[in-house]
Amino acid sequence: MTVIIAFLANILVAIAKTVAAVLTSSASMVAEAAHSWADAGNEIFLLIADRRGAREKDERHPLGYGRAAFVWSLIAAFGIFTAGSIVSIMHGVQELSETGPVESPAVAYAVLGIAFVLEGASFTQAMVKSRRLARERGSSTWDYVLDTSDTTLRAVFFEDMAALIGLVLAAGAIAMHQITEVAAWDAVGSILVGILLGVVAIILIGRNIAFLVGSNASPALRDRVGRALLGSPQIQRLTYLHIEYVGPNRLFIVAEVDLAGDAREHDVARRLREIEQQIEAHPVVETVVLSLSVDDEESLVFGAAAGAPAGAGTGTGAGAPAQP
Incomplete structure (x- = not known):
C-alpha cells in the first residue's frame, strides 16, 4: 500500500510539473518534472521487488527469493541517479549559459504547492509506519529507516523526503530569480535538485548493496x-x-x-x-x-x-x- 500511494502521487505530480515546465520555461520545474517521472518509474520497480521477493522458496532457491527485492530496489535507486540526478544537473548546467525569464511564475508556485500536499501525504504515510516500527524495536525513526531490511519502505521514505526538499529548493530558486532578476538562480535550483537526488540515490544504492553481499543482523x-x-x-x-x-x-x-x-x-x-x-x-x-x-x-x-x-x-x- 505504501508503494501504491507513492506511485499514484508521483504520477499526478509528474503530469502537473511537466505542464508547468512547458508553461513557465523554468529549469527548476524541468528538474522537478524529471524527478517525479523518475520516482513514478521507480515505484514500478519497487512493486516488482515486493512481488518477486515474496515468492516461496523451492529446490533451486532453498533460502527463498527475498534477495530479488534488493536487486530490483537497487535498479530503482540507479533510476533515481540517472533519470533524476544526472538529467537535472546537466539541464541546470546548460541553462546557466542560456537562461531566460521564468514565465507565469504563479503557475509554477501553484503546481509546487499542490505537489507539496500530495508528496506530503505520501511521506506522512511512510513516516507513520516507520515511527511505529521503530518504536516497536526501541530505535529512532531515522536509524530504523537506514538499517531496516524493508528496502521498499526505505526507498519510499527517502524518495518522498527528497521530493519535499526538492519542491522547496525549486520554489526558492524561482523566488530568487524574481527577487534578484538574475535568471541563473533558476538553473542553480535545477542543479541543487540534481545533487539532492544524487545523495539519496547513493544512500539507497549503498544500503541495497550491503544486503545483497550479505549483511549481518544488528x-x-x-x-x-x-x-x-x-x-x-x-x-x-x-x-x-x-x-x-x-x-x-x-x-x-x-x-x-x-x-x-x-x-x-x-x-x-x-x-x-x-x-x-x-x-x-x-x-x-x-x-x-x-x-x-x-x-x-x-x-x-x-x-x-x-x-x-x-x-x-x-x-x-x-x-x-x-x-x-
Whole structure:
C-alpha cells in the first residue's frame, strides 16, 4: 500500500510539473518534472521487488527469493541517479549559459504547492509506519529507516523526503530569480535538485548493496534472537550464532547449541529438527540450521542473560526470535 500511494502521487505530480515546465520555461520545474517521472518509474520497480521477493522458496532457491527485492530496489535507486540526478544537473548546467525569464511564475508556485500536499501525504504515510516500527524495536525513526531490511519502505521514505526538499529548493530558486532578476538562480535550483537526488540515490544504492553481499543482523537483533533461543527449555547453552538477511524481514539463522540432557544421537537429531521447525514457524525466519556444540566451546551470553549462568533461559520461547 505504501508503494501504491507513492506511485499514484508521483504520477499526478509528474503530469502537473511537466505542464508547468512547458508553461513557465523554468529549469527548476524541468528538474522537478524529471524527478517525479523518475520516482513514478521507480515505484514500478519497487512493486516488482515486493512481488518477486515474496515468492516461496523451492529446490533451486532453498533460502527463498527475498534477495530479488534488493536487486530490483537497487535498479530503482540507479533510476533515481540517472533519470533524476544526472538529467537535472546537466539541464541546470546548460541553462546557466542560456537562461531566460521564468514565465507565469504563479503557475509554477501553484503546481509546487499542490505537489507539496500530495508528496506530503505520501511521506506522512511512510513516516507513520516507520515511527511505529521503530518504536516497536526501541530505535529512532531515522536509524530504523537506514538499517531496516524493508528496502521498499526505505526507498519510499527517502524518495518522498527528497521530493519535499526538492519542491522547496525549486520554489526558492524561482523566488530568487524574481527577487534578484538574475535568471541563473533558476538553473542553480535545477542543479541543487540534481545533487539532492544524487545523495539519496547513493544512500539507497549503498544500503541495497550491503544486503545483497550479505549483511549481518544488528547487535540488538542478534541479542534478541540469542535470548529467544536460550529461552527454549530444550537449549542449555549457545556457542555460535549467525544471522543473515536473505530478504526484507527474512532471516537465515545458523546456531550451535547444547541441548539439555544426554539423549542418544537419534533422539538428539529429532529434537534438533523439532526446534528448527518451531523457529521456522515464525514469520520472519526463512531457514534455520542447528548443530551441536562442542563441550569446550565458550558459551554465548545475551542481554539480561549476561549476568546469569550460562544457559539461563529468558522465557521468550525459541519459536519467536523477534522482528528484524
